[in-house]
Amino acid sequence: MDATQGRFERIQVAPAYQLVAEAIEREVVSGRLLPGEPVGTEAELVRQFGVNRSTVREGIRALEEGGFIQRGPDRRLYACLPRYNRLSSRMSRALILHEVTFRELFSVALALEVASAEQAVAHITDEMLERLEENQGEIEAAAQAGDAARLSEADSTFHHLVAKASGNRVLLLSREPASLLFFPTTELICRRVPEGPPRLIVAHRHIIDALRARDLEQARLWMSRHLHDWERGFARAGRDLDEPVERVYARSLPPGIAV
Amino acid sequence: MDATQGRFERIQVAPAYQLVAEAIEREVVSGRLLPGEPVGTEAELVRQFGVNRSTVREGIRALEEGGFIQRGPDRRLYACLPRYNRLSSRMSRALILHEVTFRELFSVALALEVASAEQAVAHITDEMLERLEENQGEIEAAAQAGDAARLSEADSTFHHLVAKASGNRVLLLSREPASLLFFPTTELICRRVPEGPPRLIVAHRHIIDALRARDLEQARLWMSRHLHDWERGFARAGRDLDEPVERVYARSLPPGIAV
DNA sequence: CCTCTTGACTTTGTCCGACAAAGTCCTAGC
């Protein structure tokens, strides 16, 4: 089947649906289509691209999955920037599939949470401090009520807020995949280990105070302690750090895309 | 339009193409469909799901984009696990779109590369040491030849290898998005800063030696120095840490999916 | 006997037309 000689490059014709997807993606990426702006109806796209509606729809599916466009409540298509959490949840799922262990999660969480705390010291604003205080209130209330799920949720939020306070979006993104799998275990620990919640509250308190005082050393120290508390609690809850993150998580992941 | 009372949940009917995609995704995720196995032809899927081919195709597009299935060279569909680098490249692109700065990248790279070195000390194998030595040879050859592109490429590989040597897949994954944007700048630096390559070679040498000697302190120290060398080199190359990662990168990213 | 061509068959990419369900918008009646 080879030509007599390899004189010519193989001619590549990308499928039309891919060209459609790429064209729209370019509009979004280049900023000509701003997030929130309507992309247009399928009929319009059919007219503009001069292809069949089926073809347009296939392109739309790919873009949708890629997070470049979204359906509004009215089912219409709107441009949007690929959301972090969407990508993060995919990453988390990949981690589950590869059966990573809690030890692996822990090591990374430790490195990234401490880095978050360090950078938050330098960049935190009064508004973020305020939100951390609110969060602390929520956590104390949840602990008081003995609501482990709510406490765990708020704990996740706490760490997200600290990362956000760092002003480093790369950090915020990088920590997300591991965090999505790591922090939900707080619920489990708080259920089984009575001294979990009070220790958590104390640690958060110290972290917030350190951030307010711009005390790098304390922030680093208490975030590290807080994570090591988790490690101890995880063991006391009868779990093994070397056990793989179960598939069960796959179902209860974030409220992103179904499955 | 509201019902008289909010007694019932709104009934949600997911579109058929989504159900198709989810069903196939479940097969892959659950391991019933192993990576590399054929998913079946569109006609077969039409029969199995009892929906129209257009519907199946829309579902396929989404899965394809999600990385759960892939077209073989024969255009047929084969299952596959979402590859890290595919997700990573999407993440990297998201970072570009959000116009993160090199300073943000640097902070995260510092934290994660040092963590990689630390954990590699505990887990490195002779085989990985061997591969690092090979890589070192490649880098020295590239430097000798004055080939900045090749050198930069090999430098990326070096850091990837160290992360791999850590035995921590979460770490390997978490560092990828930032790395994809961060390390290519090495080329730029090496072009402009003559003392760049020799310093890089010395640092890598010390890191490899520290890993071989299982010397945690030295590994940490030299990885940190190496990264700070980058920082200095970046400035000496006339670039500003606070400038956003340009869109230009979006084109020359990894050889993943075309933008 | 082996190689090469050819032609039937399969599969994908694309198109056309159609229709029901659900959302939107305008209008007429109270």
Place this chain on the structure above:
DNA sequence: GCTAGGACTTTGTCGGACAAAGTCAAGAGG
């Protein structure tokens, strides 16, 4: 003025159709 319809739009789905490209096996020619 507000509400209930009704017309129109848009999406989701279906059925069928055909060209291009790949696969495979049988037959022609050495």
